[in-house]
Amino acid sequence: MGKVSYINYNWLYKNDFNERYIDKDFDFSEFETVDLPHTNVITPYNYFNEDIYQFISCYAKKILIGSEYKGKRVFIDFEGVMIAAKVYCNGKFVCEHKGGYTPFSADITDFIKYDEQNIIVVEVDSTEREDIPPYGNVVDYLTYGGIYREVSIRVVEPVYIKNIFARTPDCLKEHKKLEVDVVIENLLDEGEYELKAVLLNDKDKIKEVIKTELISKGESTFTLKMEDINDIELWDIDNPKLYGVEVTLSYKENLIDLYKEKIGFRQASFEPDGFFINGRKVKLIGLNRHQSYPYVGYAMPERIQKKDADILKYDLGLNIVRTSHYPQSRHFLDRCDEIGLLVFEEIPGWQHIGDEKWQELAIKSVEDMIERDYNRPSIILWGVRVNESQDNHTFYTKTNEMARRLDTTRQTGGVRYMQKSEFLEDVYTINDFTHSGGKVVFKEREKVTGLEEKVPYLVTESNGHMYPTKRFDHEGKLVEHALRHLRVINEALGREDISGSISWCAFDYNTHSCFGSGDKICYHGVMDMFRQPKYASFSYASQIDSDKKVILEVPSLVSRGEKDGGGIIPFYVLTNCDYIKIYKNNVYIDKFYPDKENYPSLKHPPIQVCHLMPESAQIGLSKEDTLSLKQYIIDRVKKSTITSLEEEDFMLLMTLAQKNNIDIMKLLFFVIKVAGGWGDTANTLTIKGYIDDKEVASKVVGEEKSMDRLEVAADDTTLYTNNTSYDATRVVVKLLDNLGEIMPFTNECAEVEIDGPGEIMGPSKFSLLGGCSAFWVRTKGDKGRINIKVSTNYYENDIDIEVK
Numbered sequence: 001m002g003k004v005s006y007i008n009y010n011w012l013y014k015n016d017f018n019e020r021y022i023d024k025d026f027d028f029s030e031f032e033t034v035d036l037p038h039t040n041v042i043t044p045y046n047y048f049n050e051d052i053y054q055f056i057s058c059y060a061k062k063i064l065i066g067s068e069y070k071g072k073r074v075f076i077d078f079e080g081v082m083i084a085a086k087v088y089c090n091g092k093f094v095c096e097h098k099g100g101y102t103p104f105s106a107d108i109t110d111f112i113k114y115d116e117q118n119i120i121v122v123e124v125d126s127t128e129r130e131d132i133p134p135y136g137n138v139v140d141y142l143t144y145g146g147i148y149r150e151v152s153i154r155v156v157e158p159v160y161i162k163n164i165f166a167r168t169p170d171c172l173k174e175h176k177k178l179e180v181d182v183v184i185e186n187l188l189d190e191g192e193y194e195l196k197a198v199l200l201n202d203k204d205k206i207k208e209v210i211k212t213e214l215i216s217k218g219e220s221t222f223t224l225k226m227e228d229i230n231d232i233e234l235w236d237i238d239n240p241k242l243y244g245v246e247v248t249l250s251y252k253e254n255l256i257d258l259y260k261e262k263i264g265f266r267q268a269s270f271e272p273d274g275f276f277i278n279g280r281k282v283k284l285i286g287l288n289r290h291q292s293y294p295y296v297g298y299a300m301p302e303r304i305q306k307k308d309a310d311i312l313k314y315d316l317g318l319n320i321v322r323t324s325h326y327p328q329s330r331h332f333l334d335r336c337d338e339i340g341l342l343v344f345e346e347i348p349g350w351q352h353i354g355d356e357k358w359q360e361l362a363i364k365s366v367e368d369m370i371e372r373d374y375n376r377p378s379i380i381l382w383g384v385r386v387n388e389s390q391d392n393h394t395f396y397t398k399t400n401e402m403a404r405r406l407d408t409t410r411q412t413g414g415v416r417y418m419q420k421s422e423f424l425e426d427v428y429t430i431n432d433f434t435h436s437g438g439k440v441v442f443k444e445r446e447k448v449t450g451l452e453e454k455v456p457y458l459v460t461e462s463n464g465h466m467y468p469t470k471r472f473d474h475e476g477k478l479v480e481h482a483l484r485h486l487r488v489i490n491e492a493l494g495r496e497d498i499s500g501s502i503s504w505c506a507f508d509y510n511t512h513s514c515f516g517s518g519d520k521i522c523y524h525g526v527m528d529m530f531r532q533p534k535y536a537s538f539s540y541a542s543q544i545d546s547d548k549k550v551i552l553e554v555p556s557l558v559s560r561g562e563k564d565g566g567g568i569i570p571f572y573v574l575t576n577c578d579y580i581k582i583y584k585n586n587v588y589i590d591k592f593y594p595d596k597e598n599y600p601s602l603k604h605p606p607i608q609v610c611h612l613m614p615e616s617a618q619i620g621l622s623k624e625d626t627l628s629l630k631q632y633i634i635d636r637v638k639k640s641t642i643t644s645l646e647e648e649d650f651m652l653l654m655t656l657a658q659k660n661n662i663d664i665m666k667l668l669f670f671v672i673k674v675a676g677g678w679g680d681t682a683n684t685l686t687i688k689g690y691i692d693d694k695e696v697a698s699k700v701v702g703e704e705k706s707m708d709r710l711e712v713a714a715d716d717t718t719l720y721t722n723n724t725s726y727d728a729t730r731v732v733v734k735l736l737d738n739l740g741e742i743m744p745f746t747n748e749c750a751e752v753e754i755d756g757p758g759e760i761m762g763p764s765k766f767s768l769l770g771g772c773s774a775f776w777v778r779t780k781g782d783k784g785r786i787n788i789k790v791s792t793n794y795y796e797n798d799i800d801i802e803v804k
Contacts, residue, residue, distance in 0.1 A: 002156040002257045007076075008036040008725040009781065011147070012060040015040060017123050021058045024091035024119055028060055035726050037299040040126055040146035042762060043510070045294050045529070046519040050512050053145040053297065059122040063153065067114040073156050073186075076106040076120060079330065080149030082298065083132055086123040098132045098361055100143055101326040101348050102368035105154070122147065130354065133362050133386070134325065137352035140515045140522065141290055141325070144297030149329065150725055159186050159193075159251070161259040165374050166245050167409055171234065171265040172279055178207075178226040182247055182259075187220050192252050197224040200244035206232075234278050235264025235377040237319050240340035242377070262337060264377030270411055270427045270456035275499040277342075277380075283493050284342065284500025285543070286320035287312065287526065288461060290509040291328045293776070294529045295762030297510075301725050302331040304776065307715060309335035311531055312506060317544035320380075322460055322502045325350050325387040327369045336378035344413065344429075344460070344502065345373060346383020347399070353386055359395050362386065366399050370406045381427060381458075382407065385414025388431060391422040400424050415460045419443070420450030427499075431461035435484060441491035445498060457498045462488050464504030464524040468517060469536070471528045472744055472770030475562045479555050479572065482535040485526065486599060486606060489539065494601030507531060530774035531730070535574075542574040542604050551576045551604075552689040552697040557744070559703045560683075567675045568683060568703075570637050573607040577689030577696060580607055584685055587614050610637040612683075613674040620662040629656060633674060684739075705737040707746075710795035712788070718802045719758075719779050719786075728761065728778040729801065733790055735771045742771040748792045757803050758786035768792070779803050 012031035020026055040057045065074065076087065082100035086093065089111035097104040112118055126145025130136045134143070165181040180197045187193070193214040199206040209224045224247075233241040242262045249257045268277045275284050289308065293300055309332055312318045319342055326348040336343050347365040354362075366384055373379055384399035396414060403412045411426035417433075428449050435441045445457045469481040485503060492501035508525040516522040521529070526536040533541075535555035542551045556562075556571035573580055573592070582589040592607045599605035611633045617626060632652060653671065657664040673680040684702035688695050716729040733750050735743050752764045752775060761776040777788060782803070789798040 002154065002160055002259075004077075004152050004154045006150060006152045006724045007061060007063065008150050010061075011036060011038070013038065014058045015055065017056040017058045021060065022088045022091055022121050026119075031058075031060065036151055037148045037301055037725065038146045039144055039148060039296045039299040040124065042295050043144070043297060045766070046510070046521050048520055050142065050520065053142075054127045055145070057124045057126065057146065059124060059147055061120045062117045063120060064117055065112050065114055069112075069155050070114055071158070072109075073107065073158060073160065074109050074112060075154040075156070076108055077103065077152045077154050078106070078122075078147065078149070079103045079151065080298075081122070081124055081147050082126055082143050082145050083129060083135075084125040085147075088121040088123070090118055098129075099348065099365060099368075100132075101328075102365055103372060104368075131358060131361075133348045133354070133358060133365065134350045134352070136354040136358060138512060138514055139350045139352075140511050141350070142292065142297065142510045142512065142520075144292070144299070146297075146299060148297065148299040157256045159184065159188055159249070160257045161185075161247060161249055163371060164245065164247050164259055164261055165407075166261060166263045168263070168265040168267075169409075171232075171267050174230075175227070176229040176232050176265060178229060178245075180224045180226075180245060180247060181221050182224060182249075183221050184214070184249065187214060194250040194253075195222055195224060196248045196250070197226070198246045198248075199226060199229065200246060202244075206243070232265050235266040235340075236278055237282065237340040237342065240264065240338060240377070242337060245375075261375045263375050264337065266377050268342075268380040268410075270381070270458065270499055272454035272456055273496065275380075275456075275458075282319065284320045284458065284502065285489055285492060285540070286318045286322065286342070286500070286502040287316070287506040287540075288322045288324040288502055288504050289328070289506045290324060291326075291332070292509050292529075296776075300329075300776075301728050301778070303716065303719075304728050304730070305329040305331035306335035307730070308332060308506075308531070309339060309341055311527075313339050313341045314549075315533075316506075316526070316537060316540040317549075318540060320344065320500070320502060321506070322346070322383075324505065327365075327372070330372070333373060333376055333378065337376050341378060343376070343379045344381040344383060344458075345369060345379050346385075346387065346413075346415065349386030349389065351386065351388045353389050353392055353395060359398075362395075363398050363402055366402045367406065370403060374407055380410065381413045381429075382410055383415060383429070384412045384425065385416065387415045388417045390418075393422060393424070396422075396424050411456070413458065413460075419448045423449065423451065423455065427456040427458055429458045429460045431504075432459045433462060433464070433466050435462060435488060435491075436466050437480065437484065441487055442495065442498070442501075454497070459492065459498055459501040461504040462501060465522070468523040469534060470517075470523045470770075471532060471534045471772075475557055476564060478535045482539045482555050482572070482574070483606075485536045485539040486602065489543065490599045490601045490605075528769070530732075530772075532732070532772050532774065538574040542576050542606070543602065544576055545603075546576040546691055546696070549576075550689065550691070550697045552580075552687065552699050554687060554699060554701050556701070558683065558685055558701040559705075569612060569675055570608055570610045573609065573687060575607060575689050575697070576604040578691050578693075579689075581688045581690065582609065582612070582685055583688075584612050584614070584683060585681070586686070588616070589614055608638075610634040611674060612685075617670075617674075619667065619670050621656060621660045625656055625660060629671070633671065637675065700739050701741065702739065705739060705741070705743070707735065707743060707794065708738040709736050710734070710790065710792055710797045711736050712790045712797040712799050714777075714788075714799055714801055716801070717799075718804060720804050721779055721781060721783055726778045726780070727803075728776050730774050730776050731788060731790075731799070732774045733768060733772065735768050735792065735795070744770045746771050748794075751791050753789045753791075754786060755789075756786040757782035757784045758788075758801065777801065
């Protein structure tokens with residue numbers, strides 16, 4: 001029976017390549033020892049030469065293969081090597097693979113020496129080769145280099161199961177079906193073979209089907225059908241129920257091979273009137289994701305890949321992610337299956353279409369992507385068009401044909417930016433960057449498609465490069481960034497002619513010199529590269545149902561010197577509470593409610609705070625005039641800052657002063673103070689959130705700030721040693737003030753010291769960007785306690801992580 005073993009530890013690595021390295025007797029003593037996933041070079045956070053990773057390197061691995069495996073087939077399976085690889089075994093060329101985002105296998109059967117050390121050498125070309133997608137022209141992201149995903153050795157019988165493709169047709173009916181296509185390689189002759197498929201709920205068998213008399217030779221596909229499957233839960237966004245499928249191949253009652261997959265019973269379709277899952281209409285709200293990280297590029301292990309899915313689903317409340325612009329880690333997609341995060345997966349590319357050979361590789365990417373990820377219930381759309389490329393009838397007819405031949409259950413999409421682009425796919429997917437702060441958010445569907453009939457329609461990018469925003473930018477820009485995302489969400493939810501919106505993008509990312517902010521970073525994310533939130537992230541998080549998570553965030557420093565013109569109002573509160581109450585310096589101000597007028601489609605519109613006038617204000621005005629003054633302040637602040645009064649303001653205040661026989665200067669100073677303007681004492685605001693008239697959250701913000709403490713927190717306090725690969729976790733470092741808020745203007749640096757069986761993935765000294773940064777720590781193979789100490793000029797803190 002087949003056997004898979006991971007071989008990710010103790011590879012030999014050198015950052016160049018020489019033909020001598022292929023020699024079976026070569027001395028690798030000058031090579032360094034590395035573990036996979038591995039980046040060919042540690043890059044700086046920003047301002048680095050993009051050629052830094054573009055070189056040819058060498059990886060080598062010694063493997064002992066016992067004589068008990070004689071007569072079997074032996075493969076080395078690579079999950080991702082950037083961007084091209086040549087594999088050698090014992091000095092002999094085995095295979096070449098072009099493309100960094102899809103897996104490939106090297107069959108080393110004919111090159112093995114049994115009961116001896118076999119030398120596997122991989123020549124890794126990480127240059128930006130014009131013959132391999134996405135290259136041939138400029139690309140707005142970096143591809144880094146190295147064997148950046150896991151590698152395993154797979155031993156199978158001469159006849160083995162190559163792949164299985166499970167379908168769940170008619171899954172909305174009471175009696176459900178399961179169809180499993182089984183691809184068998186090297187079928188030798190007919191008779192006495194048996195295929196069996198078993199459907200499992202955890203370890204409990206639900207149903208099985210057996211097929212005999214497999215009459216075919218070579219690579220053959222057989223379909224096993226299960227009928228009348230009862231008591232099945234559907235896989236859905238809020239109930240991502242997974243089942244197991246086990247397929248066994250036997251010959252003369254002897255087990256030859258076993259193949260396992262996780263599947264979900266679900267029906268998903270894009271229609272002209274929206275997206276439906278299991279017959280239920282769902283509006284899609286999501287973000288695009290690049291799989292890159294600071295310093296190590298693409299090379300992150302399972303836990304970190306899965307953490308990104310958790311951030312998107314649980315921290316931001318999204319229901320879909322687009323894998324821009326390439327197939328991503330199977331670990332990330334595993335987690336999407338597990339937690340119910342929908343996926344739009346697409347082939348590698350960015351605007352450029354190459355020559356015929358280039359196009360053949362792109363079509364092969366469609367095939368490899370679908371064959372790897374066919375069984376995933378989270379994937380609802382195949383992207384078979386190079387992102388933002390021009391129309392190409394012949395090429396895109398072939399990519400669509402490939403997808404439809406391999407998968408009859410899912411629709412195709414192709415992301416364009418042009419209006420009236422040729423529509424060969426099933427879903428018209430478009431990047432719509434119309435919104436630039438004005439009233440218009442998206443174009444009309446019919447004007448974009450140019451088609452008379454209504455077609456399924458999905459917006460796949462918005463915002464992003466229209467308003468790049470750094471986490472340490474001026475408050476006004478950070479707030480406008482958040483409001484733009486709120487407007488897009490509001491528009492997507494309110495428009496009946498679109499299925500939803502996947503905005504650009506989740507996380508900042510490194511890029512080439514001709515993009516970004518000049519420092520090799522595109523600051524387009526609602527979070528930074530360290531997955532730390534910008535205000536715009538709260539635009540999404542605040543839409544989470546409050547029974548899952550209560551959100552109360554203030555996208556403001558509430559400091560009058562930070563706003564243009566002074567004053568601290570207006571400011572916003574992003575929350576899923578019904579309303580808030582505000583206290584200024586312990587004095588009750590007022591209740592404030594969500595802005596449903598300007599955001600009618602949001603479940604939880606932002607709350608705009610336009611006055612800080614105490615409910616019990618005693619300034620000598622009548623009750624009626626006091627209310628009039630408060631309304632005047634609210635209306636005036638919505639137009640512009642109230643700290644610079646105009647002639648019409650003076651006239652109104654003069655009228656009120658004369659009517660109530662009070663000093664006009666007293667009234668002027670009062671108005672400026674309740675706007676949080678100059679002349680007032682330091683303001684400390686307590687903001688309380690209420691649901692069903694019960695206080696559920698509280699936050700203190702204000703001007704009375706001082707440096708207070710250094711917070712160091714790991715995402716995980718326990719890591720594990722295993723035979724698959726190393727484990728890792730993120731450690732977040734924040735410099736906080738006495739109110740518990742990040743101090744965004746600090747220029748402090750942090751230094752990390754690690755003791756125990758762990759090491760930092762990147763530099764040990766770094767700046768606290770906007771008062772906060774992070775780093776990743778990985779295991780080194782041993783069990784024990786990792787002690788992590790972080791120091792700044794004024795503070796020191798340490799944490800422990802157990803390795804089991």
